[in-house]
Amino acid sequence: MLQRKRISIRKLYFPGLISLALFPILFIVYSYYINLSKIKYGIHAAWGDDSMIKAWAQYQRKPFKPGTFRKFNNDLLTGDEKKDGVLLNHFEQNVRMLSNTRDTVNGFSITFVDHTKYEDIIRCIDICAQLKSKHIAFILYKNKILVWRGEPYSLPPPPPENVCCKA
Numbered sequence: 001m002l003q004r005k006r007i008s009i010r011k012l013y014f015p016g017l018i019s020l021a022l023f024p025i026l027f028i029v030y031s032y033y034i035n036l037s038k039i040k041y042g043i044h045a046a047w048g049d050d051s052m053i054k055a056w057a058q059y060q061r062k063p064f065k066p067g068t069f070r071k072f073n074n075d076l077l078t079g080d081e082k083k084d085g086v087l088l089n090h091f092e093q094n095v096r097m098l099s100n101t102r103d104t105v106n107g108f109s110i111t112f113v114d115h116t117k118y119e120d121i122i123r124c125i126d127i128c129a130q131l132k133s134k135h136i137a138f139i140l141y142k143n144k145i146l147v148w149r150g151e152p153y154s155l156p157p158p159p160p161e162n163v164c165c166k167a
Contacts, residue, residue, distance in 0.1 A: 045125055045129070045140055046140065047140045047141075047142075048139060048140060048141050048142075049141075049142060053141070070105065070106060070107040070146075070148045071105055071106050071107065072106075072107045072108060072109040072146060072148075073094070073106065073107070073108050073109065074109045074110075074111060075087055075090075075091065075108070075109070075110050075111070076110070076111045076113065077110055077111070077112050077113065077116040077120050077121075077124075078113060078115060078116070079113065079115030079116050079117060081117075084116075084117070084120050087110075088120060088123055088124065088127075091108060091110060091124065091127065092127050094108050095108060095127055095128065095131055095136060095147055096131065098136065098147070098148075098149050099131050099134040099135060099136050099149065101149075102149070103149055104148075104149055104150060106148075107146060107147055107148030107149070108146075108147045108148075109144055109145065109146050109147070110124055110144060110145050111143060111144040112143050112144065112145075113143070124145050125138075125140070125145065128145065128147055135149055135150065136148075136149060137149070137150045
């Protein structure tokens with residue numbers, strides 16, 4: 001009589017097999033739960049030049065010349081990692097200090113040169129965008145970023161929907 005060999009469970013199961021199958025399923029369920037596909041991250045920013053500034057001034061019906069309406073402390077990002085890292089940390093501290101005080105006279109400006117790293121430019125924009133709701137306004141003008149305390153420039157609010165005149 002032939003004896004059949006019994007297949008042991010140890011040969012079918014490998015340690016970590018459950019977690020290998022379970023983690024992707026948990027991630028899919030969690031991402032569906034928090035609507036991960038609908039979350040978008042981004043900063044609305046555009047480099048401006050003189051023609052954009054003129055168009056904005058006509059739209060707002062106010063004269064606007066960047067760099068002349070505040071006293072800006074100018075700094076320069078050169079592309080050197082150590083100096084730029086210190087400068088960006090100092091810039092972040094100054095912008096946070098500017099958002100906490102009521103200083104409407106001073107501002108900060110960082111000029112970008114050809115050797116400035118892309119990540120440093122993005123970090124400057126990110127610092128300003130994080131504090132935009134705390135009365136920090138910034139504009140990307142030519143090869144620099146200007147930051148000051150004030151209401152961020154935006155489009156005027158839309159007119160009320162139910163405006164009518166009764167005679």
